[in-house]
Amino acid sequence: MTDAQDKRYDVLVLGGGAGKNIAADLARAGRSAALVESRLVGGECPYFACMPSKSLLRSARRGETWEHAVARRDEVTRHLDDAPTAAEMAEAGVTVIRGRGRVARPGVIEVDGAEYGYTDLVVATGSEPVTPDVEGIGDVPTWTSDEALTRPDLPRRLIVLGGGPVGCELSQVYAAFGSQVTLVEAADRLLAAEAPFVGDQLADVLRRMGADLRLGVGATRAERTESGLRLSLSDGGHIDADRILIATGRRPRVADLGLEALGIRPDPKQGIAVDVTCKAVVDAEAGADGTTVWAAGDVTGVAPYTHAANYQSRVVVSNVLGKRREADYRAVPRAVYTTPTVYAVGVSPVSATGLELVAAGYDLSDTPRAAVENDDRGRVELYADRARGVLVGAAAIGLYAEEWMSEITLAIRAETPLSILTDVVHAFPTYGEAIEPVLRELAEQL
Numbered sequence: 027m028t029d030a031q032d033k034r035y036d037v038l039v040l041g042g043g044a045g046k047n048i049a050a051d052l053a054r055a056g057r058s059a060a061l062v063e064s065r066l067v068g069g070e071c072p073y074f075a076c077m078p079s080k081s082l083l084r085s086a087r088r089g090e091t092w093e094h095a096v097a098r099r100d101e102v103t104r105h106l107d108d109a110p111t112a113a114e115m116a117e118a119g120v121t122v123i124r125g126r127g128r129v130a131r132p133g134v135i136e137v138d139g140a141e142y143g144y145t146d147l148v149v150a151t152g153s154e155p156v157t158p159d160v161e162g163i164g165d166v167p168t169w170t171s172d173e174a175l176t177r178p179d180l181p182r183r184l185i186v187l188g189g190g191p192v193g194c195e196l197s198q199v200y201a202a203f204g205s206q207v208t209l210v211e212a213a214d215r216l217l218a219a220e221a222p223f224v225g226d227q228l229a230d231v232l233r234r235m236g237a238d239l240r241l242g243v244g245a246t247r248a249e250r251t252e253s254g255l256r257l258s259l260s261d262g263g264h265i266d267a268d269r270i271l272i273a274t275g276r277r278p279r280v281a282d283l284g285l286e287a288l289g290i291r292p293d294p295k296q297g298i299a300v301d302v303t304c305k306a307v308v309d310a311e312a313g314a315d316g317t318t319v320w321a322a323g324d325v326t327g328v329a330p331y332t333h334a335a336n337y338q339s340r341v342v343v344s345n346v347l348g349k350r351r352e353a354d355y356r357a358v359p360r361a362v363y364t365t366p367t368v369y370a371v372g373v374s375p376v377s378a379t380g381l382e383l384v385a386a387g388y389d390l391s392d393t394p395r396a397a398v399e400n401d402d403r404g405r406v407e408l409y410a411d412r413a414r415g416v417l418v419g420a421a422a423i424g425l426y427a428e429e430w431m432s433e434i435t436l437a438i439r440a441e442t443p444l445s446i447l448t449d450v451v452h453a454f455p456t457y458g459e460a461i462e463p464v465l466r467e468l469a470e471q472l
């Protein structure tokens with residue numbers, strides 16, 4: 027420890043989302059651990075992302091009033107009070123350092139003028155929304171999901187820019203509570219990275235709720251008008267609205283972390299490159315000073331979900347403790363919590379390369395459960411690798427798909443033989459029964 031350092035820790039974690047789990051687990055394992063957090067201990071998920079959006083979606087599904095939905099959302103996010111989570115950290119033996127951290131020099135992090143030494147550094151700084159390059163967008167009223175999920179206002183006319191998970195979930199929320207929603211998506215369909223039927227069926231659902239979908243068009247110009255704002259589109263059309271919700275993607279938060287001093291050159295779009303143990307890839311010439319840098323969560327650009335961040339956290343903890351563990355991303359779920367839910371996992375037929383996929387599918391309307399629920403929406407498709415004869419991907423849209431697709435997640439991860447999968451018995455009447463004919467069809471084709 028140099029004189030300049032205020033304190034030295036075995037492990038310093040930058041970012042208290044998934045990072046808080048790493049700090050707590052390592053402290054419980056006997057390491058001295060500190061967590062540096064510039065905003066709220068707990069990260070984005072509980073306060074600005076997953077939890078408030080899921081709460082509003084549930085309220086929308088149940089037909090609650092907007093006022094009730096907002097009150098419930100604010101309870102779920104504990105009115106942005108992170109004191110209980112900070113207390114949990116203290117109880118686990120973690121020192122919480124409030125402020126923005128950056129690398130001062132190898133082995134030392136600086137936070138608001140104070141310096142802290144480390145042996146292991148974990149970067150878990152998350153991601154931030156990207157503002158699209160649309161002329162005038164800075165001059166009109168905009169929100170990102172952050173404001174949408176913390177403010178009490180219900181815009182009368184809302185443009186949702188982007189038809190990825192954020193755009194789809196929040197379009198459903200605002201359409202359900204009575205906003206006039208127009209969703210603008212540059213790709214030809216919603217959730218364009220997933221199997222086409224998923225985006226097509228979700229588009230139907232949102233249209234039936236009154237949302238206007240403009241697919242395959244880009245925004246070109248935004249300007250203020252007397253009644254609000256006008257967004258011009260690449261097809262020559264325009265939309266008048268009160269506010270634009272920017273949902274055009276996120277990028278890893280890597281700017282100004284000083285990582286270059288450690289021989290780490292993060293890509294602005296892909297984030298910090300990590301190996302299978304979640305150790306950051308470091309330039310060959312970087313000094314062997316006895317310290318190690320790890321990264322977990324959105325900042326790694328691997329899979330931008332809380333469950334993926336938590337998984338990587340567990341991988342980091344094991345490796346810091348010297349128990350080698352390799353991450354396996356073959357079966358990380360991609361769920362969108364609209365009603366009905368979208369659930370995809372493993373290989374997407376849209377982006378599969380180097381694989382010959384065999385596909386089979388089934389409409390949920392043909393299940394007895396659909397009759398019980400009086401809901402004929404949805405479909406499930408499974409994708410197998412012809413060469414190896416195992417499931418490698420799946421996509422579904424349907425009520426509760428986030429629950430009944432778990433067995434397929436396990437099947438992909440475990441590479442369970444089709445002969446066993448086709449022998450599995452599902453309870454009657456469940457949506458899970460839809461999986462049986464799909465597997466039989468796949469087995470016949472292989």
Ligand SMILES: Cc1cc2nc3c(=O)[nH]c(=O)nc-3n(C[C@H](O)[C@H](O)[C@H](O)COP(=O)(O)OP(=O)(O)OC[C@H]3O[C@@H](n4cnc5c(N)ncnc54)[C@H](O)[C@@H]3O)c2cc1C
Pocket residue numbers: 040041042043044045062063064065066067068069070071074075076077079080125126127128150151152153171192279283322323324325329330331332333334335363
């Ligand atoms: C609207 C929305 C809904 C979502 N819904 C879901 C969902 O339902 N399910 C799901 O799995 N995923 C969902 N996600 C994605 C999920 O929120 C992220 O994948 C997850 O939060 C990533 O965790 P993380 O720890 O990597 O980053 P974060 O949760 O962003 O945490 C990073 C933390 O680092 C802090 N930080 C950053 N830089 C510094 C610094 N220099 N010094 C100190 N602290 C710093 C930040 O303040 C932040 O608290 C959603 C995202 C959005 C935007």
Ligand SMILES: NC(=O)c1ccc[n+]([C@@H]2O[C@H](COP(=O)([O-])OP(=O)(O)OC[C@H]3O[C@@H](n4cnc5c(N)ncnc54)[C@H](O)[C@@H]3O)[C@@H](O)[C@H]2O)c1
Pocket residue numbers: 158159160187188189190191192193195210211212213217218243244245273274275276330331360361362363
């Ligand atoms: N349920 C969940 O797990 C969940 C929910 C929300 C968000 N997330 C994660 O958060 C991240 C951000 O989500 P997102 O939906 O903002 O990003 P995204 O990158 O998934 O989707 C952004 C969409 O915006 C479109 N777009 C970009 N620029 C545009 C423009 N100028 N005009 C029109 N369309 C444009 C893109 O074509 C794309 O379809 C994602 O990685 C997502 O997985 C997860």
